[in-house]
């Protein structure tokens with residue numbers, strides 16, 4: 001095990017937050033959340049628009065500094081040891097973010113260099129990742145000619161290139177057709193199986209969450225409303241309850257409050273880039 | 276996971292490996308930027324239009340004005356280094372727009388979750404702006420040749436011109452990056468960019484000597500990095516051209532400003548996504 005980790009517990013989790021909080025002005029986007037994700041788990045973060053999912057992911061990926069509370073990722077404190085955390089994580093942002101002016105191969109090569117991969121390994125790792133995501137054919141084409149599904153696959157390839165311990169994906173399947181969606185989800189399962197990659201994913205698709213995730217947390221207004229295995233969450237609401245019912249039960253009462261213009265615009269923009 | 280961390284290596288080795296890290300990261304960023312530039316060079320050529328107008332129209336007309344003391348060179352030759360510096364400034368100062376664009380697309384987010392040093396990300400951008408400046412220099416030399424301006428062909432001096440231009444472009448683009456990190460939106464950036472460029476240009480020695488300016492403007496010009504770029508170029512680009520300061524001084528001032536701006540930019544760059 002790595003020395004110098006910040007984790008105190010005997011069996012550390014891949015992700016561990018204690019009272020993690022982020023405010024924007026006097027608005028509290030993430031409000032004292034406690035998450036525990038063991039290594040190798042696929043963990044789903046659900047919740048209505050504006051619940052604080054992306055803000056949570058941005059803190060865990062060191063993009064946003066927490067206002068208070070702590071978060072350990074792969075054993076390191078995101079605020080105190082961000083460089084150690086960055087080496088061990090991969091991130092697929094909510095928006096489609098591959099560089100359209102570069103080819104798929106060039107996008108990955110840039111990552112390979114920024115992650116300090118040895119020159120000898122770069123080419124093989126890049127073509128391996130492209131092949132894994134089914135993009136070998138398109139590797140030499142400019143990303144702006146890719147379809148939305150191809151861009152998402154490229155982004156997963158980019159995020160897994162350096163074999164991260166923890167992979168964060170913010171709505172990776174938004175706007176994808178069913179085939180593209182299943183390709184992405186299948187590859188995530190493969191990553192967990194082959195490399196024991198811990199995966200934290202957000203989604204608005206309850207079927208997807210149900211089928212993919214070992215454990216779910218439902219966020220609402222910055223707080224974690226409930227955490228549990230999909231089956232257990234459904235069971236508490238009755239024998240025929242679906243995950244949709246769980247979602248509505250914990251957030252439906254005030255679903256209108258969540259999400260403001262900014263979120264909607266963000267989502268639209270993502271959707272239109274995909275379209 | 277990772278092999279020996281720098282702390283476990285002897286200090287000297289650790290420094291060397293840090294230096295190599297920086298170098299690898301900077302070249303990776305700069306390489307990508309240049310690839311994009313040459314893939315779509317229309318911008319480079321459209322940027323060449325303005326200097327042509329300045330030299331051919333403004334320069335020709337003002338050559339008739341005898342009141343501007345230009346030493347032993349013609350007014351056109353006097354202003355050529357100024358127009359090169361201007362075209363470098365006008366291009367580099369809008370560099371921040373591209374950075375805001377990259378932020379809106381999430382490209383900046385990805386760079387920032389990588390373990391690359393924030394300083395490398397900023398300097399990589401500056402280096403690519405520097406290369407872009409070299410292409411502009413080439414274009415200005417062509418125009419100057421067409422206008423029969425007495426160019427100084429001494430290879431060492433040409434190297435000096437290239438170095439000064441790259442340094443200047445890196446400085447202005449880093450300044451632009453800082454503004455981008457502060458305003459964070461393209462609309463606001465355009466506004467500020469427009470407001471900044473003309474004063475920077477006129478409060479410099481680009482098209483008239485410092486000595487001709489009113490005192491208050493001279494004070495502003497001395498604080499203006501463009502003045503040092505123009506002064507450096509004026510000494511070495513044109514045959515018989517004279518600079519006010521020695522070349523090393525001009526270059527040192529620019530390098531110092533660049534260093535200061537780059538360290539500010541490295542601090543501000545991560546706030547672009549917050």
Ligand SMILES: Nc1ncnc2c1ncn2[C@@H]1O[C@H](COP(=O)(O)OP(=O)(O)OP(=O)(O)O)[C@@H](O)[C@H]1O
Pocket residue numbers: 024029047048049050051052053054055056094259260262263264267549
């Ligand atoms: N940079 C910011 N400045 C101000 N407010 C912000 C900022 N980022 C997020 N917020 C606000 O914080 C709240 C949580 O936003 P966040 O993006 O985390 O929600 P989300 O759960 O990811 O929603 P969605 O499902 O729409 O992606 C929202 O009300 C949002 O407007």
Ligand SMILES: [Mg+2]
Pocket residue numbers: 053054055094170
């Ligand atoms: Mg979100």
